[in-house]
Amino acid sequence: MQTSPFRTVEERKVEREQKREAVLRAAVRLFNTHGFHAASLDDVAASLGVSKPTIYHYLGNKDQVLFECVTRGIEQLRDAASAAREHPGSGLDRLRSFLRHYAEITMGDFGRCVIRTSDEVLSAESADRFRELKREIDGAMRALIAEGIADGSIAPVNVKLAAFTLAGALNWPARWHRTDGGESAETVATQMVDILTGGLAPR
């Protein structure tokens, strides 16, 4: 395809959006590997071959960069939740479907950022919004568990604590799983979900 150096208004808008996205991708990678504080915006810029003010041209400040990253991740989780709601089968089946997606997402770039970002590093306002978004995901998970209990496919457990237990277990790979070596995210996800839903004790 022939690309002319003369862009239409629409093309320029798209290009700007792509660059913005590229900044976020580069940022989230560095945040995940080095940690938010250790990754400077100079580093992020350098990894893209540009200079720091370019980042400010596309995003407000470091806090906003991080907030956008976690928002991307939360959105993926939200999508997984609504997909699970439409999944056929029992409540347990739907929950399992969600859990597997949840695990896979949190092993990806933006999902991992959601897990690794603790509230204190965000500005007070962003932290509030972030908590709110996370609460939404937690709510979705609790709803699925409750449905499963209602239709008898899940044992009557403390819903709140069960949600935390499941999320906690599935969040952990975000801290150790390396995409390069060993098991695929899918394998890990499936096995963990099996352990969680089946329990340890033999039947």
Next chain:
Amino acid sequence: MQTSPFRTVEERKVEREQKREAVLRAAVRLFNTHGFHAASLDDVAASLGVSKPTIYHYLGNKDQVLFECVTRGIEQLRDAASAAREHPGSGLDRLRSFLRHYAEITMGDFGRCVIRTSDEVLSAESADRFRELKREIDGAMRALIAEGIADGSIAPVNVKLAAFTLAGALNWPARWHRTDGGESAETVATQMVDILTGGLAPR
């Protein structure tokens, strides 16, 4: 009891040790609430009513302060592991005992610090040591699971992944559980362990 202002050599040694401990306690609290980077050594010193160089008189530098904190936490976990090994009953019983202690410890000050501290914030050397110590705890957990499988009290699962699943789930309260409000650490621990060992599906 009468305390004279004139201390013996032994008393002075003890007092020094107490002050060192007080620094660690103050530090770990601030690290846990504000995060390692956001909590400055000036803050830590201020919370004790002393000045920053005093901290350096008892501990080398900020990295070492953190490392000592996580070491304290790891030691508690290690003690729990050896206690569990001597616990009577089946492999599953021993594992459950360990898991409950594990959960309670990681809701305490030093244990929480172990969970909340990601390797990147430590110096390269401290991070190596830290990983080593964590590997030891992981090894203990895997051994308990393997024993349970051997004696038939635990279903034949992937030991490595099971250990990560259990640890991940139990680590999570370190990030949200507030000691002040709601359930006690013990209650949370017990319920989570029940969910993990029993699974979600009804029997």
Next chain:
DNA sequence: TAAACGATATACTCGCTGGTAAAATATAGA
């Protein structure tokens, strides 16, 4: 062609915080 606009870079400020030098004060022991 001129003016406006968008994208990017250079080069800077400024605050914060880890870390230290040196002095002051107290305590212990000879």
Next chain:
DNA sequence: TCTATATTTTACCAGCGAGTATATCGTTTA
């Protein structure tokens, strides 16, 4: 009492990194 040692402070330095003022250059549009 004098000296050595332990404890703690004040006052400082250095570096890093977030964020900004301003210039440049190309592109669009009137």
